[in-house]
Amino acid sequence: xxxxxxxxxxxxxxxxxxxxxxxxxxxxxxxxxxxxxxxxxxxxxxxxxxxxxxxxxxxxxxxxxxxxxxxxxxxxxxxxxxxxxxxxxxxxxxxxxxxxxxxxxxxxxxxxxxxxxxxxxxxxxxxxxxxxxxxxxxxxxxxxxxxxxxxxxxxxxxxxxxxxxxxxxxxxxxxxxxxxxxxxxxxxxxxxxxxxxxxxxxxxxxxxxxxxxxxxxxxxxxxxxxxxxxxxxx
Amino acid sequence: xxxxxxxxxxxxxxxxxxxxxxxxxxxxxxxxxxxxxxxxxxxxxxxxxxxxxxxxxxxxxxxxxxxxxxxxxxxxxxx
Numbered sequence: 001x002x003x004x005x006x007x008x009x010x011x012x013x014x015x016x017x018x019x020x021x022x023x024x025x026x027x028x029x030x031x032x033x034x035x036x037x038x039x040x041x042x043x044x045x046x047x048x049x050x051x052x053x054x055x056x057x058x059x060x061x062x063x064x065x066x067x068x069x070x071x072x073x074x075x076x077x078x079x080x081x082x083x084x085x086x087x088x089x090x091x092x093x094x095x096x097x098x099x100x101x102x103x104x105x106x107x108x109x110x111x112x113x114x115x116x117x118x119x120x121x122x123x124x125x126x127x128x129x130x131x132x133x134x135x136x137x138x139x140x141x142x143x144x145x146x147x148x149x150x151x152x153x154x155x156x157x158x159x160x161x162x163x164x165x166x167x168x169x170x171x172x173x174x175x176x177x178x179x180x181x182x183x184x185x186x187x188x189x190x191x192x193x194x195x196x197x198x199x200x201x202x203x204x205x206x207x208x209x210x211x212x213x214x215x216x217x218x219x220x221x222x223x224x225x226x227x228x229x230x231x232x233x234x
Numbered sequence: 235x236x237x238x239x240x241x242x243x244x245x246x247x248x249x250x251x252x253x254x255x256x257x258x259x260x261x262x263x264x265x266x267x268x269x270x271x272x273x274x275x276x277x278x279x280x281x282x283x284x285x286x287x288x289x290x291x292x293x294x295x296x297x298x299x300x301x302x303x304x305x306x307x308x309x310x311x312x313x
Contacts, residue, residue, distance in 0.1 A: 059302055066299060095302065102304045109250050149247060149305055183248065 001233075002226050004030035005043040007073065009064045014050035014086065014206060021206035022047070025222035035067040044229040045082050046073055048089030050142070050204060060103060060145045061091030070096055082126045082197040082225065087143055090190070090200030099191055099200045100158070101150030107183025111144040115215075116181055118189050118203060119169040122162050125196035126228045130220035136173045137217035139203040141181060141189075146202040148184035148191075155186055165199055166190035235280045237292045239310040241301045242273035276300060280312070288312050 004022050008015045015032065023029045030047065033040055040046055054063035064070065070092070077083045077098050085093040093099040106112060115138050120131040131137070150158070158164055166189040170179040175187040182202075190201030205218030243249050249271050256270035278295070282288040292310050301308040 058300070062299065062302065094304075100304075102302055104248065104305065105250055107248065107250050109254055147248075151304075183250075 002026045002028040002045065002229050003041075003043050004028065004045040004047060004225070005033045005040050006030045006047045006049055007033050007035060007040070007069055008049070009035040009051070009053035009067060011053045011055055012049050012051035012088070014088075014204065017204075018047055018049045018086065018206040021209045021218070022222055022225075025209055025219055026226040028226075033069065035064065035069045037069050039072040040069065040076060043076075043081060045084065045225050046076065048073075048083065048085040048092050050087030050089060053088055053092065056145075059095065061088060061093075061095040064088075064092045065095035074098060077193075077198050080195070080197060082228070083199075084127050084221070084225070085198075085200040086204055086206065087141075087146070087202055090202055091145065093198065093200040098198050099193055100154050101148055101191070103145050103202070104147040104149050104183075105145050106143070106147050106181070111142075112146075112181050113140070113142040114181075115140045115208075116189075116203065117169050117171050117173075117179065118166040119173045119175060121164045121167055122192065122196070124162075125165060125192050125199060127192075127199045127221050127224050128165055129228060130224040134173065136169060136171060138208070138215055139205055139218050140207045141203050143182070143202055146182040146184065148188040148202075150185065155188075158188075158191055159186070161194070163192050163194070163196075164188055164190070165192050166201055166203070235282060235285075235288050235312055237278040237280060237288070237310050237312050239276040239278065239292065239296060239300060239308060240273060241276070241296075241306050241308045242271060244305060244307055247305050273306075285312065
């Protein structure tokens with residue numbers, strides 16, 4: 001059994017994609033929770049989906065981070081409920097303080113929508129345990145503000161604690177500057193919090209979870225959340 | 235009272251929009267232009283008439299919402 005809740009903000013547009021991905025991959029349909037609600041139902045996983053919450057007003061994710069539901073998301077995350085933020089969800093996690101750093105405009109100023117290669121840096125987290133450290137996967141990105149920024153002290157800490165989950169790389173797994181689509185510092189595509197139970201990532205695993213979509217490399221994010229949940233119960 | 239709030243990217247944070255604006259200004263044929271940084275300007279009407287209290291209110295809204303202090307600085311005038 002996997003009880004997942006997908007938070008729906010005004011302007012979310014990947015909420016139904018991730019709903020379908022979770023249901024198809026795990027066999028358990030998530031609950032859809034409106035941002036104006038005061039609390040999230042008891043959940044094994046909370047998902048902050050991609051999109052353009054509140055039209056990206058002020059800063060991407062800034063308004064959503066202060067919407068009514070987020071107080072409870074923050075409380076539950078701090079108490080140990082796993083949370084994944086994809087794309088705009090990653091921006092919301094940073095704006096709400098659950099993850100360090102911020103996501104700036106892409107260095108090219110272009111909105112980029114294409115598949116990229118990612119190197120798996122940590123296969124021990126709640127959401128990545130079905131991957132293998134060092135493997136290269138192909139997942140799409142679709143963002144204008146995915147340029148991860150944090151001060152060098154924070155970056156050193158993230159790396160030192162193994163909290164970089166995914167880095168942009170080339171097909172051979174080399175994390176070169178050329179392989180970084182958006183200018184993100186140290187090619188960072190996804191990070192986790194101190195416990196490895198809150199993941200923010202710019203790429204969209206829910207867009208490549210079965211062959212009919214053109215690839216399956218995103219699938220294991222959802223398999224990982226199911227496996228991690230089942231292991232915790234066992 | 236009205237708060238006039240300016241939000242700018244911190245030094246050291248890359249500002250690609252500022253760079254693009256710089257290129258466009260130079261494209262006009264204007265010379266003598268150096269680094270360009272862009273930011274936001276926000277006006278907020280306040281019913282509070284006590285300057286110290288107004289400052290505390292503006293400080294809180296800047297810190298908690300209007301600026302992301304990881305990447306941005308803020309300054310304001312109240313009058």
